[in-house]
Amino acid sequence: MNSSNLDRWLAGRMGRDTVPSRRELRDWQLRRLREMVDHAKLGSPFYARHLADFCGADLDTLEAFSRLPEIGPEQLRSDPDALLSVSRDDIERVVTLSSSGTTGEPKRIFHTADDLEATTDFFGWGMSNMVGPGETALVLLPGARPGGVGRLLDEALSRHGSRAVSHGEMSDADAAVDQCLAEKAVCVVGSPAHVNLFAHAWTARGLPRDVIRSVLLCWDVIPDAVCSNVAERLGCGVFRHWGMIETGLGGAVECAPGSGMHLRETDVFVEIVDPETGRLLPDGEFGDMVVSTPLKKGMPLIRYRTGDVGRILPRDCDCGSPLRRLDPLVRRRRGGVASVSGVFSLWELNEVMYGVPGVADFAARLNNGTLHLVVCGDASFQAVSDALGTLPAVAGGLAAGTLRVDIENKHGVAPAVSGLDKRRIEIGS
Numbered sequence: 001m002n003s004s005n006l007d008r009w010l011a012g013r014m015g016r017d018t019v020p021s022r023r024e025l026r027d028w029q030l031r032r033l034r035e036m037v038d039h040a041k042l043g044s045p046f047y048a049r050h051l052a053d054f055c056g057a058d059l060d061t062l063e064a065f066s067r068l069p070e071i072g073p074e075q076l077r078s079d080p081d082a083l084l085s086v087s088r089d090d091i092e093r094v095v096t097l098s099s100s101g102t103t104g105e106p107k108r109i110f111h112t113a114d115d116l117e118a119t120t121d122f123f124g125w126g127m128s129n130m131v132g133p134g135e136t137a138l139v140l141l142p143g144a145r146p147g148g149v150g151r152l153l154d155e156a157l158s159r160h161g162s163r164a165v166s167h168g169e170m171s172d173a174d175a176a177v178d179q180c181l182a183e184k185a186v187c188v189v190g191s192p193a194h195v196n197l198f199a200h201a202w203t204a205r206g207l208p209r210d211v212i213r214s215v216l217l218c219w220d221v222i223p224d225a226v227c228s229n230v231a232e233r234l235g236c237g238v239f240r241h242w243g244m245i246e247t248g249l250g251g252a253v254e255c256a257p258g259s260g261m262h263l264r265e266t267d268v269f270v271e272i273v274d275p276e277t278g279r280l281l282p283d284g285e286f287g288d289m290v291v292s293t294p295l296k297k298g299m300p301l302i303r304y305r306t307g308d309v310g311r312i313l314p315r316d317c318d319c320g321s322p323l324r325r326l327d328p329l330v331r332r333r334r335g336g337v338a339s340v341s342g343v344f345s346l347w348e349l350n351e352v353m354y355g356v357p358g359v360a361d362f363a364a365r366l367n368n369g370t371l372h373l374v375v376c377g378d379a380s381f382q383a384v385s386d387a388l389g390t391l392p393a394v395a396g397g398l399a400a401g402t403l404r405v406d407i408e409n410k411h412g413v414a415p416a417v418s419g420l421d422k423r424r425i426e427i428g429s
Contacts, residue, residue: 006255006262007321009125013118013266022322026062029269032294034059037068040300043085046075047302066271066280070290070303076107076246084110086298092116097245109246112298116152119248122264123156126253130214130239131187133161138180140170140190140198141219149249153189170194173201173360180212188212188234191219192226192354193361199233200360200377209235216241216253221347222328225354231257240328246301247293252326260313260325267295270326271303272311284314289330348391356387370404381407 007019014020014028034056040047041055050069059065075083076097084091092113096106131137137157139150150166157164165183170176170190176198180188188195195215202212212234217226218241227238242261243251251268252261263270272287273280281287289308293301313325329347346364353362358379365372371394375384384407388394397403 005125005128006253006323009122010266010321010323013121020322025265025322029265029294030059030062030065032266033062033065033269033292036292036294036296036300037302039297040083040085040302044083044300046079046082047085047300051302063280065292066273066303068303070278070305071301072305073107073307076109077105080108080110080299083299083301085300086112091298095245107246110299111248112296115248115296115298118267118295119250120152120156120159122250122267123153124159126241126250126264127153127157127187127216128160129255130216130237131157131162135162135187136183136185137162137164137187137189137216138176138183138185139164139166140168140176140188140194141166142169152249164189170197173197174205177201177205177207181207186211186213187216188214189216189218192217192222192350193220195230196226196354197360197376199230203233209233212236214239218243221330221350223347223350223354224329225351227257229354242326242328242330244291244306246304246306247291248296251291254328255317255319255321259317259319261328262317262321262323262325265323267293269294270310270312270324275309281311282314283312283324286311286327352387352391353384356383358383369402370406373405373407374410375407376410379409381409384409 010025011017011019014025020028037047037051037054037059038056041051042048050071054068059068081088090112091110093111093116095109095111097109127137137153139153141149150164150168153164154166165179165185167176167179176194179185180198188198190198195217214237215230215234216239217230222240227240230236231238237257239254239257240261241251241253243249247268250264252263254261269292271280271290271292272283272285273290275288286309289306289310291301291304291306308330310330311327313327317323317325349364353359353373353375356379358377359375360377362376363374371388373384373388385405388405389398394403394405398405
């Protein structure tokens with residue numbers, strides 16, 4: 001396994017000629033975090049109040065930094081301009097982010113030109129082992145407008161001699177396959193749901209397994225079942241990425257399939273904390289993810305509680321990189337749990353449903369004691385029912401008469417998603 005590309009990026013981002021040790025990286029992070037606190041207090045009215053009792057000089061260890069008060073999505077909704085630490089004239093792009101199922105004001109995130117450049121640079125190095133010089137990646141994500149992820153990926157890959165072709169958010173799997181073939185793409189980038197649909201459409205047309213060499217899954221929670229499906233149907237390596245629009249997209253990426261996602265540690269500092277007490281948890285334990293953005297000057301986030309649950313893998317990667325690794329099993333906690341006759345999570349439902357042979361995609365809604373499922377693909381009703389029965393909460397609810405299951409099967413995978421949007425799944429009564 002070789003992470004030399006990510007390590008070369010790391011050294012360059014730190015202004016070094018050589019790859020740092022883990023200790024050197026941590027010392028560098030602490031210095032940048034201290035500078036971030038002072039910069040934010042100087043430029044942001046919110047942080048001047050929020051961190052009135054702290055200054056960078058007080059933070060002599062990363063543990064001391066972890067005792068700073070947290071912020072959350074409410075700050076990005078109620079008064080995001082108050083978090084700006086530079087002039088509004090220095091902002092290159094403003095992103096308005098509405099989460100499904102969330103009422104009230106959307107979140108607004110501000111990015112400077114330097115923020116966008118840093119993300120572009122990370123994308124280029126992070127994908128350099130998935131698509132090589134002269135090769136093409138098909139991107140199944142929004143990206144037509146300036147600053148969109150498709151544009152950033154195209155710029156990133158072009159610096160390494162390859163290119164990205166933006167298909168846009170996929171609405172027709174066959175059309176995406178047609179474009180992939182026309183562009184001779186060897187890499188596909190997209191959300192797990194859409195790439196899973198793409199892979200089903202690919203095999204439904206009898207196309208060979210040696211055309212696509214790599215896939216990068218991103219944007220949403222990534223079920224292991226989808227990784228297995230895509231690898232089997234396309235015959236390719238499957239890489240995983242984690243990122244947040246709040247932190248500038250690129251957050252962590254695998255150096256090889258199944259290796260765990262190396263964090264973009266110069267730009268996204270991740271802490272795992274106990275959900276109740278907020279204390280730091282050791283590597284290997286799942287907890288709430290709290291992120292900070294040490295080099296983000298425009299709208300720095302200082303100890304932002306993401307609402308995600310994750311963990312840092314406890315051992316070094318076989319590649320030898322000093323970058324810590326995020327477990328790919330990052331789970332979206334908010335809005336992802338339903339009470340039936342017990343509890344199940346959207347993460348569990350994803351694993352069960354995508355593990356059913358023939359399920360290309362699905363949508364779910366729990367309403368008044370009925371779990372409504374719309375299934376896309378050629379899976380049998382019995383196979384879907386049997387899979388749902390493996391969830392204890394579903395089995396218990398059915399046995400107790402407190403739950404009904406309504407399954408609608410939309411056979412086929414084209415014209416694709418048929419309105420199924422994984423980011424709009426509603427789990428909650």
